[in-house]
Amino acid sequence: MHQATxxxxxxxxxxxxxxxxxxLVEALVGKPGRPSRITVIGEEPDPAYNRILLSPLLAGEMERDALTLRDANWYADQGIELILGERVSDIDRQVQRLTTDAGRTLAYDRLVLATGSSPARPPVPGLELPGVHVFRDLDDAEALIHYSQNPAGGRGGSAVVIGGGLLGLEAAEGLRKRGQGMRVSLLQRDDRLMNRQLDATAAGLLESELRERGLDIHTHAQLERLEAGADGRVGAVHLADGTRLAADCVVVAIGIVPNVALARRADLDVNRGIVVDETLTSADPAIHALGECCEFQGTTYGLVEPIWRQVEVLAAHLAGETVDGYVEQPSATKLKVSGVSLYAFGPIDPDPEHEVLAYHDPEQGDYRRLLLRNGRLEGAVLYGDTASGPWYFEQALAGVDLGPCRAALLLGATDAQALLDESNESPHCPAKEAA
Ligand SMILES: Cc1cc2nc3c(=O)[nH]c(=O)nc-3n(C[C@H](O)[C@H](O)[C@H](O)COP(=O)(O)OP(=O)(O)OC[C@H]3O[C@@H](n4cnc5c(N)ncnc54)[C@H](O)[C@@H]3O)c2cc1C
Structure with a gap:
């Protein structure tokens, strides 16, 4: 427990x-001990929006306005000063003052760095060419939507997405859905799609589904260089094996790099991310960091689930409440491609002590694989029917001994839970004894 001092x-x-x-602002406004004055400075011109929904926006499944979390009026109503379209360029820790790129200076007592991350860029020639995009913010999504409606190469155009992880897949599917007749290729360096979350069977099912929809997927793809077209824009992508793919639009989605330049200039402790302790406090007790820019016990972040837990801890801390410190926990992965359902968490490759339970119905495109250690669930890969995913995840987080319901585990949550409940009611219940 940590008491703010x-x-x-x-x-x-x-x-x-x-x-x-x-x-963090949403969490603070409801707290009696909230700081009396709060100022938020954001580099993007728009007030906070749901970044996760950029994928359905690109795919044409959502409207732009639906992404807004709160508008500027809400901030004003809460008595919070909101400064948008300005980038904080320097922090003077000695006098506790920061400067923005617009020349504004602002004194602080407490500072929170929530600067997120930027798309990683592979070191290949041609990446600076017009027509090469990333997929991180509203401007990126709008540029891709514009391209899909006005392809530079005409006749539907051809796009190449570099990266076969969550973001690359969502970008590729979004472009395919938006672009009428656009040829969309996806390059994945590894031997399978989403190699950090899926085993070979689930990745194979995903690949078949996406190929059937028309995506052109290349695994083992080693990017060599981008070629300029006659108009000086990107015109093609070259792979190390000699493949040349025509491309008048390229989207780079190979990963993210925490935005730490500001913290580094301020001489805070920075590894990959800004190093924080379990109260999300940096090396300077007046400065905190959370989200994708921070690093806790060697871990950096790319999904919102752990970030929401960081917010709870930091908000309580900033409001002077007693709070348990932030604790690392596994996260589950979902893919936001409509018509494709997958859910995964935990390790991908079983080790010799893992018991592997698997079920595959190729007709239905249904696949479930569970990794157990001493009866406790450590990892799951579900493709097709993923309804039981959250239940599996809960059991794994709680470390429940699933031995009593082993026979029904692959059937899903309802059957497995019924067996667990039955065993809990019996006088010699292994699950009870373990708990
Ligand atoms: C297309 C897409 C889909 C995603 N889908 C999912 C999903 O399905 N599930 C999931 O869990 N996660 C998803 N994510 C990841 C999720 O959006 C991030 O984990 C989350 O946004 C991280 O929050 P953050 O506040 O740390 O960073 P951000 O949301 O990036 O916010 C950081 C903000 O700080 C601003 N900033 C940076 N430097 C400065 C500065 N010096 N001065 C002022 N402002 C600055 C940036 O402009 C930005 O607005 C997705 C991400 C993308 C791009």
């Missing part, structure tokens, strides 16, 4: 009006 009536400045920064 400073008065909550201070000026709190939050750098970044993204998912983490905004959620």
């Amino acid at each position: 400073y008065p909550p009536t201070e000026h709190l400045v939050i750098v970044g009006n993204g998912m983490a920064g905004h959620r």
